[in-house]
Amino acid sequence: MLAAARTLVWVRVLNQLDAYALSFLAVLAGPGLATAALVIFGVAALASRWAGAFLLDRFAPRGVLAAGLTATGTALIMLTLAQGPAQVLVAIALVGVAFEIYEPATQELLSRAATGEQRHRVFAVLGVALSAASAIAGLLAAFLLPLGVRWLVAADALTCLTAAVVALVFLPRDARGPQKATVRRGARWKPPKPLWHLTVAGTAFAVGHLAVMMYLPLALLERGAPAWLPGLTLTGAALLAPLALWAAAPLLTGRTHKVLLITGTFALGVLALIMAVAKSPVLTVTAYLACAAVNSVLLGRWQSMVADAAPEPDRPRWFAFHGSSWGVAQPVVPPLAALAGAVVGTIGTGAFLTAGAAFLLVPLALRSGIRRS
Numbered sequence: 624m625l626a627a628a629r630t631l632v633w634v635r636v637l638n639q640l641d642a643y644a645l646s647f648l649a650v651l652a653g654p655g656l657a658t659a660a661l662v663i664f665g666v667a668a669l670a671s672r673w674a675g676a677f678l679l680d681r682f683a684p685r686g687v688l689a690a691g692l693t694a695t696g697t698a699l700i701m702l703t704l705a706q707g708p709a710q711v712l713v714a715i716a717l718v719g720v721a722f723e724i725y726e727p728a729t730q731e732l733l734s735r736a737a738t739g740e741q742r743h744r745v746f747a748v749l750g751v752a753l754s755a756a757s758a759i760a761g762l763l764a765a766f767l768l769p770l771g772v773r774w775l776v777a778a779d780a781l782t783c784l785t786a787a788v789v790a791l792v793f794l795p796r797d798a799r800g801p802q803k804a805t806v807r808r809g810a811r812w813k814p815p816k817p818l819w820h821l822t823v824a825g826t827a828f829a830v831g832h833l834a835v836m837m838y839l840p841l842a843l844l845e846r847g848a849p850a851w852l853p854g855l856t857l858t859g860a861a862l863l864a865p866l867a868l869w870a871a872a873p874l875l876t877g878r879t880h881k882v883l884l885i886t887g888t889f890a891l892g893v894l895a896l897i898m899a900v901a902k903s904p905v906l907t908v909t910a911y912l913a914c915a916a917v918n919s920v921l922l923g924r925w926q927s928m929v930a931d932a933a934p935e936p937d938r939p940r941w942f943a944f945h946g947s948s949w950g951v952a953q954p955v956v957p958p959l960a961a962l963a964g965a966v967v968g969t970i971g972t973g974a975f976l977t978a979g980a981a982f983l984l985v986p987l988a989l990r991s992g993i994r995r996s
Contacts, residue, residue: 628736628745630793631688632752635729637786638692639756640763648715651772656708660715662954667719669950675724676943684728684735689790691724696783703777723946730942732794734930742930743880746923751865754919814944817932822945824988825925828888829952831981832918834960834974835895839911842971848904856908860915867916880924880931885986887921892982899967899975 652660678687698721702714733745767775814822840853875883891914898910925945933941956977964973 627795628733628748630789631729631732631736632745632749634688634692634786634790634794635749636752636756637782637789638725639753640760640782651702651776652711652715656711660712663712663716664719664722665950665954667716668722669947671720671723672726672943672946672950674720675727676939678724679727679731679939683796684732685790685794685796688725688728688732688794689787691721691726691728692783692787692790694721694724696780696787697721699776699780699783703773703780723950726946727939727942730926730930730946731939733926734938743923743927746926746930747868748923750922751868751919754861754864757861812937812940814941818929818941818944820988821925821928821932822948824884824985825945825948826951827981827984827988828925829949830956830959831888831891831895831978831985833949833952833956834978834981835898835911835914837956838960838971838974839907842898842969842975843904843907845969845971846902846904846907848907852904852908856911860912863912863915864919864922867919868922871916871920875920880928881989884921884924884928885989887917887924888982888985890917892979892985895975895979895982899972899979 648660648664650657675687675691678690682690695718698714698717702711702718705711705714729749730746733749734742736742737745763778764775767778839856843853843856844850894910894914894917898907898914901907901910926942929941929945930938956974959977960970960974962973963976964970967973967976
């Protein structure tokens with residue numbers, strides 16, 4: 624099964640190699656449509672993750688993964704060819720609907736591939752691999768963007784379709800097939816209380832993570848950094864993650880996911896507050912790289928907690944519900960950062976204050992959350 628996990632990591636890396644295209648949806652839509660485009664995409668992507676979970680009730684994860692990647696690639700081709708506001712918005716909605724279908728299938732396949740600490744390692748390897756692929760994606764974006772945003776979208780479509788083919792050809796068929804959720808016929812599935820606690824904690828973590836990632840370049844420029852420094856910093860953080868995870872591995876033996884998440888998010892909160900009070904680019908970059916090192920230790924911990932705590936038939940729904948935390952956090956971060964920025968004077972500093980407060984809320988939420996870790 625670990626061979627299947629390695630194949631799955633390569634599938635997701637292929638898909639990630641040009642994932643920055645979606646960061647330029649607002650550019651493609653244009654100033655007049657940007658807000659509507661982002662709202663439509665965000666709502667559709669949130670629904671997409673749930674669609675992926677419910678498809679797992681009927682189909683095996685391998686098929687759902689390949690179908691999600693194929694649908695995303697096809698929708699991106701439609702977006703590349705779209706002309707006029709109506710076509711662009713419809714295409715963006717279709718991209719959103721397809722965008723997260725493969726995520727619950729990915730997590731379910733990895734959950735089946737291993738158990739215990741080995742399960743966490745495969746989730747962590749996926750996180751590190753995606754970070755490295757993101758660094759390459761940034762370079763591809765820098766190369767393709769001068770040709771036009773549509774070229775970036777077309778390249779993203781190609782990587783999605785290639786990943787779908789690799790998944791179908793090289794991922795083994797799962798003899799167990801779909802898992803039926805533990806709900807009575809005609810009854811609605813309800814998230815249990817432990818999952819609510821973990822999702823609240825995950826939402827706070829997502830707010831903190833996104834606030835730092837979205838506003839680090841702006842904060843550095845506000846503090847007088849040269850234009851090349853933000854990109855170099857993000858690339859350096861992506862390269863640092865696997866090294867930090869490797870160096871910390873001997874120190875993590877015997878620590879539960881819950882303990883590590885509580886300790887790690889507290890450290891992230893302190894580092895984010897240091898970034899907020901920092902005035903120089905050097906101190907900001909140093910604190911951010913420390914954040915990247917701490918975050919590398921947390922890679923895969925959330926998914927492992929969900930996988931360990933969920934009843935096996937309900938795992939896709941647990942993953943979808945917990946994964947919604949990122950869909951909720953994304954539209955919340957900009958207004959929070961703007962509000963804090965209005966108080967402290969700059970939006971970058973406001974974003975770091977938002978991140979610090981959000982990270983420090985995570986340990987409070989986890990204390991009464993899932994006990995099995």
